[in-house]
Amino acid sequence: MQATVYKSTGSWYAVKTTTDETFQARMRGVFKKDEDITSTNPIAVGDIVEIAPDDSDANAKNAIITGIGARKNYIVRSSPHGKNKKHIVAANMDQAMLICTVKEPRTSQGFIDRFLVTAAAYHIPVILVFNKKDIYREKEADKFAELAALYNSIGYQILLTSAANDEGIDEVRALLKDKTTLMAGHSGVGKSSLINVLMPGLDLKTKAVSGWSGKGLHTTTSAEMYDLPFGGRLIDTPGVREFGIVDIPKAELSHYFLEMQPYISQCQFNNCLHINEPGCAVKAAVEEGDIDADRYVSYATILETITEDQY
Numbered sequence: 263m264q265a266t267v268y269k270s271t272g273s274w275y276a277v278k279t280t281t282d283e284t285f286q287a288r289m290r291g292v293f294k295k296d297e298d299i300t301s302t303n304p305i306a307v308g309d310i311v312e313i314a315p316d317d318s319d320a321n322a323k324n325a326i327i328t329g330i331g332a333r334k335n336y337i338v339r340s341s342p343h344g345k346n347k348k349h350i351v352a353a354n355m356d357q358a359m360l361i362c363t364v365k366e367p368r369t370s371q372g373f374i375d376r377f378l379v380t381a382a383a384y385h386i387p388v389i390l391v392f393n394k395k396d397i398y399r400e401k402e403a404d405k406f407a408e409l410a411a412l413y414n415s416i417g418y419q420i421l422l423t424s425a426a427n428d429e430g431i432d433e434v435r436a437l438l439k440d441k442t443t444l445m446a447g448h449s450g451v452g453k454s455s456l457i458n459v460l461m462p463g464l465d466l467k468t469k470a471v472s473g474w475s476g477k478g479l480h481t482t483t484s485a486e487m488y489d490l491p492f493g494g495r496l497i498d499t500p501g502v503r504e505f506g507i508v509d510i511p512k513a514e515l516s517h518y519f520l521e522m523q524p525y526i527s528q529c530q531f532n533n534c535l536h537i538n539e540p541g542c543a544v545k546a547a548v549e550e551g552d553i554d555a556d557r558y559v560s561y562a563t564i565l566e567t568i569t570e571d572q573y
């Protein structure tokens with residue numbers, strides 16, 4: 263029987279079959295792992311697994327996972343259990359929605375760009391959602407307008423919402439309908455609040471952003487998938503700060519800054535990293551204002567964090 267993983271809690275997985283039957287399943291034996299990644303979790307939320315009834319158990323709602331389907335895509339972050347280990351956050355998404363805020367807590371452009379690059383490398387389209395519209399004053403509204411213009415020009419959809427007073431929620435619903443969407447964002451931006459608006463009755467716990475630091479408190483601990491009442495599925499992730507940029511060689515990074523793509527082939531050197539090389543078309547475009555200077559800063563910053571020696 264085929265089933266989809268909705269939640270993973272250590273060695274148990276909550277799965278749902280195509281006929282909406284739910285089971286608590288566990289793995290038996292060791293599976294062949296994805297060859298290109300060393301992950302600390304063999305099965306992730308969103309995985310499609312083969313299950314069989316667990317005959318050793320009187321509880322008919324238990325099952326054994328006997329196989330795992332090939333992943334269409336997956337997103338990883340560095341594992342807390344070792345530098346070179348990866349934790350698969352989720353698999354088989356149609357898109358990701360990055361929840362941001364201009365205020366309480368402010369989402370940095372560096373963080374947004376890091377997420378966009380990772381998602382682009384994994385071929386996952388991203389929608390940017392700026393929440394807490396109700397607390398934006400003129401300064402914040404201007405900042406949002408500036409970011410909206412920038413990211414729109416690159417080709418990203420960007421929405422403005424307020425979970426507090428239901429603004430922009432219809433647009434969010436329309437984009438989520440019938441798709442499997444990963445929802446990500448810093449702790450405290452309002453992911454749980456948005457999910458509660460989208461799925462009344464679920465009643466996820468939300469917690470006030472802690473006083474002076476403006477940093478959110480973590481109220482969510484592990485990824486979980488939900489069926490949306492209007493069709494589609496939503497994967498909620500723990501207050502994700504970093505998705506590690508793991509599989510991207512230095513030489514490829516600029517390809518995932520979508521607005522750089524048209525310039526890359528015009529650089530004098532075909533292995534140009536767009537930092538100090540002569541005849542760099544990307545740097546020329548930055549100087550001309552055709553590529554946003556902050557995006558270029560994000561590019562250079564991320565490039566520095568890539569440790570492999572690729573050229």
Ligand SMILES: Nc1nc2c(ncn2[C@@H]2O[C@H](COP(=O)(O)OP(=O)(O)OP(=O)(O)O)[C@@H](O)[C@H]2O)c(=O)[nH]1
Binds near residue numbers: 448
């Ligand atoms: N003013 C305002 N506050 C909001 C809005 N959405 C959420 N909040 C508040 O922001 C705080 C954090 O919201 P959560 O929904 O818990 O944030 P989260 O992203 O789920 O946080 P984690 O679970 O830690 O990842 C709570 O105090 C919410 O009431 C909004 O649209 N406007």
Ligand SMILES: [Zn+2]
Binds near residue numbers: 530534537
């Ligand atoms: Zn260049």
